[in-house]
Amino acid sequence: MQQMSLIEGIDPAEAKPGAATQPLASRMRPRDLSEFVGQEHLVGEGSILRQMIERDQIPSMILWGPPGVGKTTLANVIANATKAEFVNFSAVTSGIKEIKEIMAHAEKGRQLGVRTVLFIDEIHRFNKAQQDAFLPYVEQGSIILIGATTENPSFEVNSALLSRCKVFVLNGLTEDDLVRLLRRALTSERGLGHLGVTCTDEIMRKIAIFANGDARSALGTLETAVANCDVGADGHPELTVKTLAKVVSRKALIYDKHGEEHYNIISALHKSMRNSDPDAAVYWLARMLEGGEDPLYIARRCIRFASEDVGLADPNALLLADAVWNACHNLGVPECNVHLTEIVVYLALAPKSNAMEQTYLRAAADAQDRMAEPVPLNIRNAPTRLMRELNYGKGYTYAHDTDEKIARMSCLPESLNGRRYYTPSGLGREANLKARLQAVRDWREGRTDVPPFSSPAYGK
DSSP, rough: OOOTTTTOOGGGOOOOOOOTTTTTTHTTSSSSSSTSSOOHHHHHHHHHHHHHHHHHHOOOOOEEEEEEESSHHHHHHHHHHSSEEEEEEEEETTOOHHHHHHHHHHHHHHHHOOOOEEEETTTTOHHHHHHHHHHHHHHTTSSSEEEEEOOOOEEEEEEEHTTTTTEEEEEOOOOHHHHHHHHHHHHHHTTTTGGGOOOOHHHHHHHHHHHTTTHHHHHHHHHHHHTTOOOTTSEEOOOOOHHHHHHHSOOOOOOTTTSSHHHHHHHHHHHHHHHHHHHHHHHHHHHHHHHTTHHHHHHHHHHHHIIIIIIIGTTTTHHHHHHHHHHHHOOOOOTHHHHHHHHHHHHHHHHOOOHHHHHHHHHHHHHHOOOOOOOOOSSOOSSSSSHHTTTTTTTOOOOOSSSSSSSOOOOGGGTTTOOOOOOOSSSSTTTHHHHHHHHHHHHHTTTTTSSSGGGGGOOO
16 A cells, blocks of 8 residues: 655655654544544444445545544545555645646556545535546546545535545544543553553543544643643642643534534524423523624524414514514623523423414415416505596495404405415414404305404404
8 A cells, every 4th residue: 555645745654653743633543443433333343434444445435524523534544444545635735736636647547557545635625626627537437535524515515526425424522432532642652651641530521521522622632731730749740620721711612603503503493492492492592602603693593483483372472582682782792691591491482383484485385376466456546537447446345434344355366265374373372363363254254144353252
């Protein structure tokens, strides 16, 4: 197996894992699957990807996951296992010229019967033209492409290229996974084993929680903490909670206000409120606010939710949501956090009805799919004599002039008579509206002579 790095000019085989100048995370990078931690669904015993690696029969693939979960490490494991020429390529430092050079090299190799595995870190940083440059070489088998990305490949990788790659999703590492990595770093000679650091499981778990699934962050925190350790009675560094507190200011939350996680978490907030789960809703609210989200964005989403998911089942929801938006606008963070909590809990516990959204969608479908129906003559204004001569307003009944305060005339175009757009849910206050609407329809359609405003429903 020959491993190359044409862009960076470094042969990874010449790297010294124990070099003091390398960060701990780099020194502890797993060299084969036996050292790989986490991602059992991908590289556990019997998994498809593990078998592909062990048989050296890997396809073109995209490794998608958050930072520090093993994407580049997995590529390095493949590099150490494959008999193909492995090319490490960075999307940050390379352009079309470098791509063409490597593709020409790979094509020559193919003609000589040599496979080329091309690893592209941060493939999402390539633009469409750069990604297109790889496509013919992937199609004809000149290269086996391995791309790593923290962004959703559905949006960041060209569909033509994506369709020719298998997507493997890597998850954030668990607390136990990170503790295993930390323990190994403290005992391995490649790591900090030569220092004899004293560190309790409790402290390692604190580091793991802080790292939030990111191995690089966990090992970086450990390295910094050890560098600031006091020497214990045995003459070796002793990592204490006090020392750790000096280097850990706050948990590093994974939250990109402009990326996929932004939409994932606002979706989680909406669905938790919709499912009447205030505990989950407040948790996702906190994830957004602690991650730096604009509180006005959350308040706007709550205003929408108040009508889309609560509606007339509790009309006060919209009033309160609007008041919270104003509070957020006037106060800002952190003062407005409690106001957002108030509306999120209120919306979660409010009776639910999506009748407003469904009502509009049904009407919008008719407005879009049917001919533009003319307004019925009876409900047109007739400010001129000509309009009156053309029967504008003819047959109109002014509801206030009737004893019943309602007329039996139709206000829909003739082709839509009898159309039903609003269907009350029957929950919360909408139960009253449902009874009122039924009374109106029964009277208007002649099923009863009792005026709807005399119905008991209107007394509720």
